[in-house]
Amino acid sequence: MTSDDIARPAISRSIETTSALSPQQTEAVLAIITEAARVDGQQAVSEQGRLQLRGGPRDGVSHLLLHVGAELVGYAQLEDTDPVEAPAAELVVHPDHRTHGHGRALGAALLAASGKRLRVWAHGGHSAARHLAQVLGLTLFRELRQMRRPLTGLELPEPVLPLGVTVRTFVPGEDDAAWLAVNAAAFAHHPEQGSLTQRDLDDRKAEPWFDPAGFFLAFRGDELIGFHWTKVHAAEGLGEVYVVGVKPGAQGGGLGKALTTTGLRHLAAQGVPTSMLYVDADNKAAVSVYERLGFTTYETDLMYRTET
Structure with missing residues (x-):
């Protein structure tokens, strides 16, 4: 989430809500996201949100496009797929068009679309985003840390797996269903990760960074019980512990640490x-x-929500 100051008068704008973006709209939104990330040093829209820009309509996902005249200057995404939690949103305003109340206008539109039952991410926790959350009447309820460590000269011992557990890499098309089931079980408490579908997995497998050689699966016999999916951000020189999961009932035996080390x-x-x-x-x-x-902690993402 990026922010503006209090809205100024005499700004002509319109907000269009749609269930799917055209290729031209998608490229225009991505251009705003890219420029905002360059200025802010942080993506305002998550990987999942960026993937959901393409591929046509998705259940529960809406796109809000803010125009000034014919120019697209702001974007918000609303995802209402969790059966328990309030709809979740992300928003961004082009850096050249901030301080005109566009962020506040998008936030108000999100509140209206969600029936004033809303969760909003502020990636990076910037002060402007915290101010916008306050203006919209949202309160902080979740803190997501990005942690980092150097890999140069890394000295980690050979991972020690629990007795009877073996590890191999992911085979696309063969391991999809088993992985989705274990991921859902391991992250049943985590709405973003635990709700991933075959379409979400396919989206990620189609990305240039996807490499099954860095996607490790742990088995006890023929049963998948854990995994560590890594990701390389080549341009940034970063390797990511993308997601580590252990099936309930297999936790507590050191498997998570062994998979992380692997x-x-x-x-x-x-x-x-x-x-x-x-x-x-x-x-x-x-x-x-x-x-x-x-x-160690590198930066923090904050999520705000309406009072429940």
């Missing part, structure tokens, strides 16, 4: 100098594991 050793072998990951600040057990592996 992935970090793989990323180090790719020659990327730094590793990153995201973890909820209130997940004390996971934060502690990552801190023991040498990770």
